[in-house]
Amino acid sequence: MKKWLFMLILVLMLGCRPSPITTGLTENDFAYGMNVEVPKGSAIVALTLPEQVYTHVFRKDLGDLRVFNAAGEPVPHTTRHVKADAGPPAWHPLPFFPLPEVQDTDAATGYSVYVRTGPDGAVVRLDSRADKTDTTQPIREFLIDLSGEKERLAALRLEWPPENGNRIATLTVEAGNDLAHWSTIHSRAAVTDIRYAGHRLRNDEIPLSRYTGRYLRIRQTDTGPTIPVTGIYGRPPVSGPSNARPFLELNIVKPPVEPGVFEYDTEGSYPVDRVNLIFAQTNSMADAVLESRNAPGAAWTRRLTGLFYRIDADGIEVVSAPKSVPVTMDRYWRLTVKDSKSTMGVNAPRLTAGFRSHTLFFIARGSGPFTLAFGSAVARPPEINVAAMFDGIDRADGTGLERWVFPGPMVELGGPQKLVTPPEPLPLRRILLWCLLVGGVLVVAAMAWQLVRGLKAAD
Known part of the structure; x- marks a missing residue:
């Protein structure tokens, strides 16, 4: 009996030894990859993660991402969030002059006023022709002097006093150099000031495309009430790297379970920081609450409360701009609209x-060539944090050590099956412990049975 008990304990000890640690991951442990050609002599390489990476990664912390060299060896890497937008430059006031209407215009200047300019072309004074100008008429045209601007403007902003009524106006913007010849740079710009259900839909900005000229002229072309402009402001474009970002268009993943509640799926883990709503019909708006979560069944986290709209202003659509949200890589989103x-x-x-x-x-x-591999249910973030090795790179002044490259098209490595979570291994240690417990009980029972037999034989 002691012999069998000793053998059971020996088997348990052998079976409870820890399993050997995996020596490392290979390219075949990842679902997909991209070829990365690196210029000769490069030490540190930088690239922007393509959209396909966010669609196929298994972990939203990008822990299942690796870079392999031609020998199949993983090389040190780190990822960084793109630097936050510095924001557009501040608005600054522009000198502007009202242009009253008259029955005829001066052939030399094309104006109903005398325009006096300085040596540098700056407008010094505008004198109305009192004998031909009806000063009681509202002003529908303004001259803007840009001669003092050091760079082109990206947008204009009009200012007018708050009023109780709603306002929709259509404007034409023209540019010129000599106050006589003008070219249209914006044929139908719309500004609005609408109040609804406690909200104010104010759109007072006019984007400017490329233009040539030291003067701008704004004309209100609709037949409605004039805009009582009290100020005109300009803003130069954002300097530095482009702030353009791709936008995903999400569809509803299932019919609403209750009125005004809609759920969406990004089908990936994207670092989202802007959202907007696209309405099927004009003159629509939504006083909305937007929430997100990373997995079905998880609790929703509120990301935004705001007003979205699509208004038809005399044939020109005025839509709400994308709204900023804290950066999140949550996959699922829920929209709740009041009185939808x-x-x-x-x-x-x-x-x-x-x-x-x-x-x-x-x-x-x-x-090289190197391979950017991603999408693995078994990969974990690297245990060694190498972020400190990359200090001093990606400098704004362009003197960083990195060499920027573009990855090739996505190819299959281990295939989509690598994104499937493998089954949990059998709990061998627990099984053996139960075997030991049951075996011990059997041994004790056998010893007790033998003891009883011995006592009976002695009697």
């Missing part, structure tokens, strides 16, 4: 999500 049937009808809105891609840096150790 009366504000946007029965058609469900589409949700668009803008995201800022991460930057990936890696050390070009070994020979």
Whole structure:
């Protein structure tokens, strides 16, 4: 009996030894990859993660991402969030002059006023022709002097006093150099000031495309009330790297379970920081609450409360701009609209999500080509944090050590099956412990049975 008990304990000890640690991941442990050609002599390589990476990664922290050299060896890498927008430059006031209407115009200047300019072309004074100008008429035209601007403007903003009524106006913007010849740069710009259900829909900005000229002329072309302009402001474009971001258009994943509640799926883990609603019908709006979560069944986190709209202003659509949200890589989104049937009808809105891609840096150790591999249910974040190795790179002044490259098209490595979570291994240790417990009970029972037999034999 002691012999069998000893053998059971020996088997248990052998079976409870820890399983050997995996020596490392290979390219075949990842579902997909991209070829990365690195210029000769590069030490640190940088690239912007393509959209396909966010669609196929298994972990939203990008822990299942690796870079391999031609020998199949993983090389040190780190990812960084794209730097937050510095925001557009501040608005600054522009000198502007009202241009009253008259029955005829001066052939030399094309104006109903005398325009006096200085040596540098700046407008010094505008004198109305009192004998031909009706000063009681509201002003529908303004001259803007840009001679003092050091760079082109990206947008104009009009200012007018708050009023109780609603306002929709159509404007034409023209540019010129000599106050006589003008070219149209914006044929139908719309400004609005509408109040609804405690909200104010004010659109007072006019985007400017490329233009040539030291003067701008704004004319109100609709037949409605004039805009009582009290100020005109300009803003130059954002300097530095482009702040353009791709936008995903999300569709509803299932019919609403209750009126005004819609759910969407990004079908990936994207670093979303902008959202907007696209309405199927004009003159629609939504006083909305937007929430997100990473997995079905998880608790919703509120990301935004705001007003979205699509208004038809005399044939020109005025739509709400994308709204900023804290950066999140949650996959699932929920929209709740108050009084949805009366504000946007029965058609469900589409949700668009803008995201800022991460930057990936890696050390070009070994020979190329390198492979960016991603999408693995078994990969975990690297245990060694190498972020400190990349200090001093990605400098704004362009003197960083990194060499920027563009990855090739996505190819299959281990295939989509690598995104499937493998079954949990059998709990061998627990099984053996139960075997030991049951075996011990059997041994004790056998010993007791033998003891009883011995006592009976002695009697």
